[in-house]
Amino acid sequence: MRQFIAKLIKQHINTTVPATGLAIFRCLYGLIVFQEVIFLLFFRHLIFDPIPFIDNAYPLIPLFLIFWAFIGLCLIVGRYCQFATISNYLLWLVFLNFTPMRHEFSGGFDQFMIACGFLLIFLPINRVWSLDLLYYRLRNLTINLPKTQDVSILCYYLPIIFCLCFLYADSAIHKLWAEHWLNGLGAWLPSSHPYYISALDLSWLLNNKLLQQCLGYLIIIFQFTFPFFIFRRHLQPLFLIIGASLHLGITLSLNIYPFGLIMFFFYALVVPPHWWRLLKKKISYNASLVTVFFQPDNPSQVRQIILIQHFDFFKAIQFQADPHNNFQSIYTLNKQQQPCSGHLTYAAIFWHMRYTLPLSLALITPGLGPLIIKKQSTIKPPKQNHYPISPPTVLYDALHHQYLNHPIQFIYKFSKILCFLALLQLNSTINYAFLYRLNLHENPTLSPLTNASNIICVLSHTFLGITPHALYLHDHFQGYNRILA
Known part of the structure; x- marks a missing residue:
């Protein structure tokens, strides 16, 4: 498997595409982070206090949340990109593992944010539409845009593989164990359940049995085929439209809008990179x-x-x-x-x-325009530096420099890392989709194997966001027998 991955890396690493999609996703990801932190800050007493408004939580939590909101703004505008991505990743780890968020925010959203946040650390997200780039040009008086605005196409492929392909494959395998998914009602049941129902009245859609069954089977087919056909150029638009529509539907039909939005926004990376160049020419x-x-x-x-x-x-x-x-x-x-x-x-x-x-x-406006210009002219210009200023760099630049110096060694090491990440996802899928579903973890003979697999799952779940996507299966709705108003 490592040799196969190394071959794919060698084929695509020198293919360059515009970095516009990465910049757009950075802005959208930062927007989700910012709104989620504002939500946490507004409901901090209900989320973090042992007894809301009576037994207060750690008093510095609001300060950390305000800092986190600042990090989200930095991601939106593209300032201090490397610092912002690392800080955002660490804050997700801390709040999800050492605060009550680990109880209230279980599910796919938080782990997906960790996975995306981890990958953003290594991606060149400051090449386009960033204040980092603007600051560098202002300091160096560079009128012409840098030639480094194009990046390797792997910067798009790898996030798609590790955040979408693995997620869809894992989720599709879990759906094979759910009877209502096999009967085509997988999309209908969560949307009609009082606990998950949206505030919108979608009864006209939910009461159409044929349409709901077609939608349920479409989701299963889409998730099984996505990892194999998403990189085929003639099928990319089809998968882009279906995937973006499904996640937009999740946003509207379920009360988990942050998850639906971040998945919908992630499709900015699925858009063929050359489309952004065509769109730029069009507008x-x-x-x-x-x-x-x-x-x-x-x-x-x-x-x-x-x-x-x-x-x-x-x-x-x-x-x-x-x-x-x-x-x-x-x-x-x-x-x-x-x-x-x-x-x-x-x-x-x-x-x-x-x-x-x-x-x-x-x-x-008479009188206002000259006043604004006069005020602007009184601002002192920044001091001139007589030494060269380094361009804004992220870890991607260091990795790319290492590849240019030692391409063979870099591809070898990089392929081993990607192979290791793929094995971590495979371990999670086998553990939860087969060992637990078949009750093999109760077998004393397999106990050492299952225990080791559980430990690996805990670590990969915590630090990389690799999690079983066994969402909205039949056991997810067990115990909901009464509605309390």
């Missing part, structure tokens, strides 16, 4: 709408150009160096081809950038 202007002139030897003007360029998502602005620029700031040409500077320049820029239209209206 960008064919020709720039306004030209901004700047003095290339003026650090202040260069920084303004970098800022505008970073937030010009639709490529509406063209930048042209003008060494003979006598203005104190950047300028544009009006309809009469006469130069205009100051607040009129920024008003024109924000007007053509579409989403910054409110800023443009504020700048053309």
